[in-house]
Amino acid sequence: MIRFSNVTKHYPGQSEALRSLDLYIPPQQMVFVTGRSGAGKSTLLRLIALIETHSRGEVFIDNINIQKVAEKHRYFLRRQIGFIFQDHRLLNDRSVFDNVALPLVISGFDHKEIPRRVQAALDKVGLLSKQKKHPLMLSSGEQQRVGIARAVVNRPPILLADEPTGNLDPDLSIEIMQLFEEFNRIGVTVVIATHEVEMTSRLGHRMIALEDGQQIPFGSDQTGESIVGKLHE
């Protein structure tokens, strides 16, 4: 589903955020990308989501070399991806309903079908009763769930989440992760960047560890080791 071949990302005026990365994430897999702050987790997700473009190498999404797709045609690839930000990035001047409806409006959905779809997505994250509220009236966990509803409303085959539980307490974090597992169970490829190695490694999914923009064997860094050690106790 997602393939990185020798990918390097160089931000202007910065050292390389990703260095010669090779990576394959098969369809319907759920993956956690871990690593310290600055390891390149966000960069990895943003390359997949076509928010940023890589400097060298090749990125394939569903066997399409994204570099070969002109910017004005990339919208079609972007519609296959749901993206969840750590800071939600909801539009605060619109209702919860309108926020979640946005991807459907963008894709030109039949206007009669939009309410049904939006309500199904909100129901899934347990916020159906809040659809008329504005994002700022919600708690941080609720806002994050609105962000998730927005990302899944279009039923994209790929779901990317950048530290989706970064601002949440542990109970809420587990709930959110379980939500992602549910989506994964119905066939969605899920890639989640996180620094919460302890909680996520318990869930038994594939872990990809990054350090300085390179993939390292999971558990070989200090955080990983201590966790793995704990798990073996």
Add this chain to the structure above:
Amino acid sequence: MNELKKSPPSTMQKLKGWKLTHLRCLRASLTQLLSTPTSTILTIAVIGIALALPAGLTFVLNNLGQMTGTIDTNNSISLYLKQDLSSDQINQLQKDLRSKKTINKITYISSEEGLEQYGKFSGEISRQIDEEISDQGNLIDLLGDNPLPAVLTLQPKRDVSPEALDSLVSKLKTLPEVDLAQFDSHWAQRLHSIIQLLNKFASVLSVLLVISVLLIIGNTIRVGIQSRLEEIQISRLFGATNAFIRRPFLYSGLLYGVLGGLLASTLLLISYSLIAEPIQQLVVLYQIEFPTSSSSIINYCFLTIMGGGALGIISSWVAVYLYQRGLEHQDFS
């Protein structure tokens, strides 16, 4: 493996969706403009005035141009003869003048004929004046003896230069039989060249004002883009096409242009209603054909509104195009 699914809607669905999308978009743009009423009103006022100036100027100049076009602009010269000339003297003078190479044709209007013409010509006005002085009788009766001089109208040959005509007139002035010699339509020619000059001035001014309208709308849209960057970025992330991003801004540009055009038209109509009556009097007084009609001012208003809308779409398109071209080579978010 191939999870990327495409479910193409039917053409009818697409068409219906398309119409709905555009209507929603127009409504959203209108709401957007109304959400910042002060700046919207100011922007529209500036656009309206900037459109009204060239439209009004062109309207006035076009009409003046047509008006002077109806005035005989040949270079005929009128010689007003002294009162006490005998018909022999007049005949002799005509003969002398006919021998001049520069003169093509001579027409003689005796003072009696002049009076008759004047009677017809001033009929309307004298009727008006008569109302005020009705108990004192007709205007011409008032004047007593026929005050009008006999007139010789000289038609110079076409190829005579203006300088030669000038010297001819000054020579004619010195003739003992002549009281006064003047070009009949000198003022009309001058007006004509003044209008031509004004036309050039108006063209330059119009181009400048049209450019400023383009810049005003373009900049307003650019500011709009800046203030909605978050929304644009999120929309792009979820797969919005360039056209989708562009659409609301094109509608905003269209609305600014059309509303500015409407304001300009209102200004035009108000100004027109203020000058319509004086113009009507002018028309009666000078018996000139002033081609202005209320339908032509309506046409101008219509054109101004259409032009405003077109300028709005063009400038907002350019503003969004420049923004989107910047994105092609640059990461977003």
